[in-house]
Amino acid sequence: MHAYRSHSCAELTKENVGDTVRLSGWVHRIRDHGGVLFIDLRDHYGVTQVLCDPDSPVFTEVEKLRSEWCIRIDGNVKARDESLINAKIPTGEIEVFIRDMEVLGSAEELPLIVFGDQEYPEETRLRYRYLDLRREVMQENMKLRSDVVASIRKRMWDKEFREYQTPIITASSPEGARDFLVPSRLHPGKFYALPQAPQQFKQLIMVSGFDRYFQIAPCFRDEDPRADRSPTDFYQLDMEMSFVEQQDVFDTVAPVIAGVFEEFGGGEAVDAPESWPQIPYAEAMLKYGSDKPDLRNPIEMQDVSEHFRGSGFAIFAKLLEQEGTEIRAIPAPTGGSRKFCDRMNAFAQKEGLPGMGYIFWRDQGEGMEAAGPLAKNIGPERTEAIRTQLGLGVGDAAFFLGGKPSTFERVAAKARDVIGEELTLTDQNRFAFAWIVDFPMYEADEESGAIDFSHNPFSMPQGGLDALTSDPLSVLGYQYDLACNGYELVSGAIRNHKLEIMIKAFELAGYDEAEVRKRFGGMVNAFQYGAPPHGGCAAGIDRIVMLLAGTSNIREVIMFPMNQRAEDLMMNAPSDPTSDQLMELGLRVIPQE
Numbered sequence: 001m002h003a004y005r006s007h008s009c010a011e012l013t014k015e016n017v018g019d020t021v022r023l024s025g026w027v028h029r030i031r032d033h034g035g036v037l038f039i040d041l042r043d044h045y046g047v048t049q050v051l052c053d054p055d056s057p058v059f060t061e062v063e064k065l066r067s068e069w070c071i072r073i074d075g076n077v078k079a080r081d082e083s084l085i086n087a088k089i090p091t092g093e094i095e096v097f098i099r100d101m102e103v104l105g106s107a108e109e110l111p112l113i114v115f116g117d118q119e120y121p122e123e124t125r126l127r128y129r130y131l132d133l134r135r136e137v138m139q140e141n142m143k144l145r146s147d148v149v150a151s152i153r154k155r156m157w158d159k160e161f162r163e164y165q166t167p168i169i170t171a172s173s174p175e176g177a178r179d180f181l182v183p184s185r186l187h188p189g190k191f192y193a194l195p196q197a198p199q200q201f202k203q204l205i206m207v208s209g210f211d212r213y214f215q216i217a218p219c220f221r222d223e224d225p226r227a228d229r230s231p232t233d234f235y236q237l238d239m240e241m242s243f244v245e246q247q248d249v250f251d252t253v254a255p256v257i258a259g260v261f262e263e264f265g266g267g268e269a270v271d272a273p274e275s276w277p278q279i280p281y282a283e284a285m286l287k288y289g290s291d292k293p294d295l296r297n298p299i300e301m302q303d304v305s306e307h308f309r310g311s312g313f314a315i316f317a318k319l320l321e322q323e324g325t326e327i328r329a330i331p332a333p334t335g336g337s338r339k340f341c342d343r344m345n346a347f348a349q350k351e352g353l354p355g356m357g358y359i360f361w362r363d364q365g366e367g368m369e370a371a372g373p374l375a376k377n378i379g380p381e382r383t384e385a386i387r388t389q390l391g392l393g394v395g396d397a398a399f400f401l402g403g404k405p406s407t408f409e410r411v412a413a414k415a416r417d418v419i420g421e422e423l424t425l426t427d428q429n430r431f432a433f434a435w436i437v438d439f440p441m442y443e444a445d446e447e448s449g450a451i452d453f454s455h456n457p458f459s460m461p462q463g464g465l466d467a468l469t470s471d472p473l474s475v476l477g478y479q480y481d482l483a484c485n486g487y488e489l490v491s492g493a494i495r496n497h498k499l500e501i502m503i504k505a506f507e508l509a510g511y512d513e514a515e516v517r518k519r520f521g522g523m524v525n526a527f528q529y530g531a532p533p534h535g536g537c538a539a540g541i542d543r544i545v546m547l548l549a550g551t552s553n554i555r556e557v558i559m560f561p562m563n564q565r566a567e568d569l570m571m572n573a574p575s576d577p578t579s580d581q582l583m584e585l586g587l588r589v590i591p592q593e
Contacts, residue, residue, distance in 0.1 A: 010046025492537020
C-alpha cells in the first residue's frame with residue numbers, strides 16, 4: 001500500500017465496503033457521540049467520515065486530535081445506516097473505521113477556523129493565507145481560476161495562436177501607471193523595470209513575423225489599490241495579431257471570452273458575441289457616466305440642460321451660463337416616492353456633493369402631478385417636457401446633477417448603479433458585455449492644460465497622420481475596451497506601426513523625437529524594417545475569475561495577494577534591505593520624516 005493513501009477523501013463509495021484503505025488529510029471536524037469519535041477527514045478532493053470507538057487499538061491517540069491536524073489513517077470501509085447517508089457529498093454512503101493512525105503534522109491553536117463560515121478580518125486572512133486557502137470557498141475559487149486559465153489556453157490554441165514568453169526584466173515604459181524599478185548591480189546607477197504589460201515585446205513579435213501571439217502574462221504596476229485591482233501584480237490574457245482591423249480583433253477575442261463565461265458562469269445568461277453593442281466613449285460617458293457601464297441596468301442618463309436654461313431654479317440656471325457645463329438626468333422608473341428621493345439625496349451628500357435634485361410624479365386623482373423642490377421652481381411646463389423626454393410616468397422619478405461633466409460623472413455613474421439595484425431594475429442573473437470604442441487619444445490636465453495620452457500611447461490615431469495636425473483633444477484612437485457588469489475586462493487597440501505617425505503622436509504629448517528614440521529604441525528601429533499593421537488586446541484574468549466566482553473583491557481569487565497597502569503580511573514584504581545589499585547595488589536609503 002502507498003505510504004500515505006490508497007484513495008483520496010472523495011473516492012470511496014458503496015463499492016468499497018469491506019475494503020481496507022489508507023487515507024491522508026486534515027481533521028476538518030470532530031464530533032463525540034457518547035464515546036464514539038466521528039471525524040470529517042478532508043483533503044483537496046473532498047471529505048470522508050472516519051470513526052473510532054474504544055475497540056480501536058488507536059482510540060487513545062485519536063482522542064488527542066484537534067482541528068487541522070494532518071493525519072494518515074488505515075481502516076475498514078463500512079456502509080452507513082440508511083438514515084445516516086449524507087447525499088451532499090460523494091462519500092456520503094460510507095464511513096471508515098480507524099484501525100491505525102499516524103500524525104503527519106500537528107497544529108497549534110488556530111488563528112482562524114477553517115470549518116464553517118466564520119468571518120475574519122482580511123488582515124488576519126492574508127497573514128495566515130495558507131490556512132485561509134484551506135477553506136472550501138477558497139479551494140473552489142483557486143480551482144476555478146486554474147480551470148479558467150486552462151480553458152483560455154485551449155481556446156486560443158484552437159484559434160491558431162501560439163504562446164510565447166516575453167521578458168520580466170526590461171526597460172521602463174509609459175503604460176499609464178508607475179513602474180516597479182529594479183536596480184542593476186552590473187550597471188551601477190541604472191535601473192531595469194518590471195513590465196507593466198508586454199506591450200512593446202508583443203508588437204515586436206508581430207514585426208518578427210509570428211502573426212498570432214498570446215501569453216498568460218504577469219504584469220507589474222505600482223498602483224493605488226482598489227477592490228477590483230491588485231496594487232502590485234496581476235495576470236492577463238495578452239494577445240496580438242497581424243494584418244487586422246479593429247473588428248477582426250473583436251471577432252477573435254469575443255468568442256473566447258463568451259465561451260469562458262458560458263463554461264464557468266453557473267448557468268447565468270451570456271449574450272452572443274455578435275450582439276455585444278459597440279458604444280462610442282462619448283456616448284458611454286453621457287448615458288452611463290462610465291466607460292465600463294453595467295448594461296444589466298437599463299437606466300440611461302440624458303442631457304436635460306435646455307429645460308433648466310433660464311428657469312426658476314437659479315442654481316442650475318446660473319450654472320449653465322458657464323462654458324462646458326450641463327445638467328444630466330438619471331431616470332428612476334418606480335422610484336417615485338419622497339422617501340426614496342430623500343435617500344438618494346443623502347447618498348449624493350455622502351459622495352461629497354451638496355445633494356442631488358429630484359422630481360417625482362404621482363397620481364393626484366384628477367391627473368398626474370410633478371412633486372419635489374425642483375418641480376416647484378421650474379413649473380409644470382418644464383417638468384412635463386422633462387418627463388416626456390425621459391419617458392417616465394406616474395410612480396417614477398428623475399434625479400439631476402449639474403456642472404462640468406468631469407466633476408459629477410463619477411457620482412452620477414454610482415447613483416445610476418445604486419438606483420438600478422435598489423429598484424430591482426438590474427438583472428442579477430446575466431453577464432452583459434459591451435465594446436467601448438472611439439476613445440480620445442489625448443486629455444488635458446485640468447490645472448496646467450498640458451496634453452498627455454489618455455489611453456494606450458502606442459495606438460493608431462483614427463485618420464492617421466492627418467488627424468494629428470488638428471486639435472489633439474479631438475483626435476480619436478483605434479482603442480477599445482470590453483466592459484462586463486460594470487468592470488473593464490479587456491483593453492486593446494490597433495497599434496501605430498508607422499514611425500512618422502508614432503513620433504508625431506508622442507510629440508503632441510510632450511515627447512520630442514530624441515526622447516522617443518531614447519525610450520523606445522527597440523520599436524523605433526524595428527519599425528524601419530517593414531512593420532505590418534497589427535492590433536490586439538489584453539483581458540484581465542483576475543477580474544474574469546472574480547466575476548465568475550461571484551465576488552467583488554479581487555483578492556478572493558488570487559492565491560497570495562497583497563493587502564490594501566501593498567503589503568504581503570505573510571512573507572513580510574516589502575522588507576528592509578541589508579547594508580550589504582545596498583552597498584553591492586550602490587544605493588543609499590534616505591530616511592523618511
